[in-house]
Amino acid sequence: MRSRDDRTIVAILAMPRAYSLDVSIPAHVFGRHPGYRVLVCGDQELGADDDASGRPLGVDVAADIRPTHSLSDVEYADIVVVPGYENPSLPIPDGYLKAVRLAGERGARMVAVCTGVFALAATGMLDGKTATTHWQYTDRLRTTYPEVEVAENRLFVEVGAILTSAGAGSGIDACLHVIQSDFGTTVADDVTKEVVSSAARGANEPQYMDVPSPPRAGLQATREWVIDNIGSSITVQRMADHSRLSRRTFIRHFVRETGMPPMHWVAGQRILGARRLLESSDWSVERIAGATGFGTAANFRNIFRREVGVTPTAYRKSHGPSSSDDDSVSPPTVRL
Numbered sequence: 001m002r003s004r005d006d007r008t009i010v011a012i013l014a015m016p017r018a019y020s021l022d023v024s025i026p027a028h029v030f031g032r033h034p035g036y037r038v039l040v041c042g043d044q045e046l047g048a049d050d051d052a053s054g055r056p057l058g059v060d061v062a063a064d065i066r067p068t069h070s071l072s073d074v075e076y077a078d079i080v081v082v083p084g085y086e087n088p089s090l091p092i093p094d095g096y097l098k099a100v101r102l103a104g105e106r107g108a109r110m111v112a113v114c115t116g117v118f119a120l121a122a123t124g125m126l127d128g129k130t131a132t133t134h135w136q137y138t139d140r141l142r143t144t145y146p147e148v149e150v151a152e153n154r155l156f157v158e159v160g161a162i163l164t165s166a167g168a169g170s171g172i173d174a175c176l177h178v179i180q181s182d183f184g185t186t187v188a189d190d191v192t193k194e195v196v197s198s199a200a201r202g203a204n205e206p207q208y209m210d211v212p213s214p215p216r217a218g219l220q221a222t223r224e225w226v227i228d229n230i231g232s233s234i235t236v237q238r239m240a241d242h243s244r245l246s247r248r249t250f251i252r253h254f255v256r257e258t259g260m261p262p263m264h265w266v267a268g269q270r271i272l273g274a275r276r277l278l279e280s281s282d283w284s285v286e287r288i289a290g291a292t293g294f295g296t297a298a299n300f301r302n303i304f305r306r307e308v309g310v311t312p313t314a315y316r317k318s319h320g321p322s323s324s325d326d327d328s329v330s331p332p333t334v335r336l
Contacts, residue, residue: 007037008182011077011103014042014067015085015096015119021168022083022113029175030079032194035183041074042067043095074099077108079178084114084168088137089144097123104162111178112164113171120162121145131164132157184319185275219243219250219257226266230273231291236262270294271307278312279320285312 010030012023023040030036074080080103085092101123104110112120117133118141120126127147132138132154142150151157156165156174165174180188222243226234239262240250254262273292277283283291289300304312 007035008078009076010036010038010079010081011041011069011074012038012081013074013083013096013099013119014040015083015092017086017090017092018083019085019114019168022085022116022171025168025171026081026083026111026113026175029172029191030179032191033179033183033187039069039073039077040067041069041071041077041099043071043093071095071099074103075106077103079109079111080104082110082112082116082119084116084134085119086115088115088118089140092119092122101125107161109178110162111174112162113174114165114167117141117164118144120164121148125162126164129159129162130157131159131162132166133164134167184279185272186279189276219254223258223265227269227273230266230269231293234263234266234293266293267303267307271304274300274304274312275308275315275319278316282321288312 010026012026014023027038027040031038080100082100097119100110100119104120104123104125110120110125112131112133114134115137117126117131118137121131121141121144126145128149130149130151131141132151133141135153138150138152141148154166155170156163156177158177163174163178165171176188176192179191222239225242226239236251237247239254240247243250243253245253251262254265258265260268270292274288274294277288277291281288285300286297289295289297292300294300294303301311304315308315310318
């Protein structure tokens with residue numbers, strides 16, 4: 001249900017033992033866009049220094065966060081954010097679980113940050129579905145809720161209307177992903193600048209890597225060269241030559257810097273560039289396909305639908321200006 005001014009309502013649960021960072025991150029990120037109305041919801045009768053069982057809250061949790069709205073207001077939310085909370089093995093009050101369950105049954109989009117996934121799992125809504133959480137808790141999640149398929153070392157996992165993410169940092173990526181889905185890539189880019197964050201990472205990127213990464217600027221010049229030439233034929237060998245490294249060494253360094261193989265990264269940049277052009281230009285599908293390196297319009301349509309879930313035309317209707325095949329219009333500047 002939308003607010004009276006047609007904004008998307010985001011309800012963040014201020015649960016007992018909740019980590020303050022996991023509450024403040026979605027409040028800050030969603031609050032940067034006027035299309036959202038953010039509510040911090042909780043049981044306003046609980047004391048700030050105690051959870052429902054009378055146990056004192058830890059020093060790292062949201063002892064200073066007060067809900068601005070009651071749990072009953074979750075009923076009207078379009079998006080419900082369940083933050084991570086301390087010691088997920090302990091139960092949380094039934095009122096919070098009921099609010100989560102009812103929101104899920106109503107079709108609200110559910111976003112769990114870190115150990116917030118345990119609250120979703122407790123309602124049964126994750127049974128038979130894939131989910132992730134902070135790497136320190138994946139084994140506990142698998143043991144406690146064997147019906148949940150636990151994805152290891154993933155930033156976030158989206159299954160239908162349910163999105164589960166790792167730690168607080170990946171919570172930023174999850175929120176930006178939601179904004180991108182709701183309002184498009186260019187809007188998500190603007191929010192990224194507002195919150196002074198790096199570009200949103202993809203769901204399949206790892207939470208961590210077992211080897212230290214070299215300085216991020218190591219292959220930055222090569223990545224920028226790819227972006228500047230995204231419409232041309234890009235191969236691993238061309239990137240390796242540009243970086244003045246052997247093919248094998250280049251691939252190893254690239255994976256360590258970005259968390260993914262070179263051509264996987266290039267494919268992601270092509271999709272991002274295409275989304276921005278669909279949102280901000282009236283170029284034909286054929287012209288966008290050529291400008292972003294997909295070659296033919298048919299190839300572009302197939303890959304875009306596979307990766308984004310809708311056709312380019314449907315995406316433009318949702319996020320872009322009126323469609324036109326007039327190739328005389330100057331393109332926007334596309335930086336990925």
